[in-house]
Amino acid sequence: MKIKVAPSILSADFANLAAELKKIEKAGADLVHVDIMDGHFVPNITIGPVVVKYIRKATSLPLDVHLMIENPAKYIDAFVSAGADMITVHVETLTLRTLAAIADGLKKRKVKLGISLNPPTPFSKIKKALPYVDFVLVMSVNPGFGGQAFIPSALDKIRQLRVVFKKDIAVDGGINSITGKLVREAGANVLAAGSYIFGATDTKKAINSLREGELR
Numbered sequence: 001m002k003i004k005v006a007p008s009i010l011s012a013d014f015a016n017l018a019a020e021l022k023k024i025e026k027a028g029a030d031l032v033h034v035d036i037m038d039g040h041f042v043p044n045i046t047i048g049p050v051v052v053k054y055i056r057k058a059t060s061l062p063l064d065v066h067l068m069i070e071n072p073a074k075y076i077d078a079f080v081s082a083g084a085d086m087i088t089v090h091v092e093t094l095t096l097r098t099l100a101a102i103a104d105g106l107k108k109r110k111v112k113l114g115i116s117l118n119p120p121t122p123f124s125k126i127k128k129a130l131p132y133v134d135f136v137l138v139m140s141v142n143p144g145f146g147g148q149a150f151i152p153s154a155l156d157k158i159r160q161l162r163v164v165f166k167k168d169i170a171v172d173g174g175i176n177s178i179t180g181k182l183v184r185e186a187g188a189n190v191l192a193a194g195s196y197i198f199g200a201t202d203t204k205k206a207i208n209s210l211r212e213g214e215l216r
Helices: 014-026 049-058 076-082 096-108 123-132 154-164 177-186 203-212
Strands: 004-007 032-037 063-068 086-090 112-117 135-139 168-172 190-193
Touching: 004 032, 004 203, 014 049, 014 203, 032 049, 049 063, 049 076, 063 076, 076 086, 076 096, 086 096, 086 135, 096 112, 096 123, 112 123, 123 154, 135 154, 135 190, 154 168, 154 177, 177 190, 177 203, 190 203
Parallel strands: 004 190, 032 063, 063 086, 086 112, 112 135, 135 168, 168 190
Antiparallel strands: none
């Protein structure tokens, strides 16, 4: 499967966000990972639909809006209206019935749906959700803050998932050239990375190192 790189704007310079988005677009990013945190489901607060609306204006890249929030169904419409191309919800925050309803609504609007699970959540928790989603996001850090170290147990989840799931598998947290190689070998094909990309002196080399496993 094609390896895709999704820079996470949580690590971008928000004072120059439009320039940061143009930089990753020019460097070859495939999509933009937008972390939405509410201070309840995770211990941090980031941005809302208004900011996503301006992000949409600043880039032509697809936006994956990652809802790390309680009651995501209440806010999905606002984020789709703001310009999200993809919505990721957490299995820990909803029932299978709610997920099915979200999937049906997003399909009608031609927006992709992803399901995510946190490091402590077992793989078995998302099995019944797989028929409803277009991709899965495996968290390889405990969500809430950028710059955390990669949790190796994520690799086993990716391997288990790849056996039964043939669509995109994304990984988010502690991704760099070393852990990027590990998650690709385990079966992931979408790599979300924040500080590794936005903190790099050469953005294109950083992105290529995630996609191809070596600096070029």
